Amino acid sequence: LDRHGVGRDAILEGRPSAGLLAALGDMRSVARTHFDQARRFWGVIPGGAAPAYLPAALAPTYLDRMERRDYDPFHTVVD
Numbered sequence: 001l002d003r004h005g006v007g008r009d010a011i012l013e014g015r016p017s018a019g020l021l022a023a024l025g026d027m028r029s030v031a032r033t034h035f036d037q038a039r040r041f042w043g044v045i046p047g048g049a050a051p052a053y054l055p056a057a058l059a060p061t062y063l064d065r066m067e068r069r070d071y072d073p074f075h076t077v078v079d
Contacts, residue, residue: 014074
């Protein structure tokens, strides 16, 4: 957030700015990297633990929706 000039007040105002959207873009990039790394290990998750990881499968869908032009970080990304 600092790198993009986004302070606490800018977030509390509840209005997306170019800096905030850029910072969130950086965060999505990190999230995609972590998701891709975790996906490599799905084949070794014990069967009993697998259901706990099912919600993670939704991450790419949420990240894709957050990439849309009309994305507003102060509103839900689910249609």
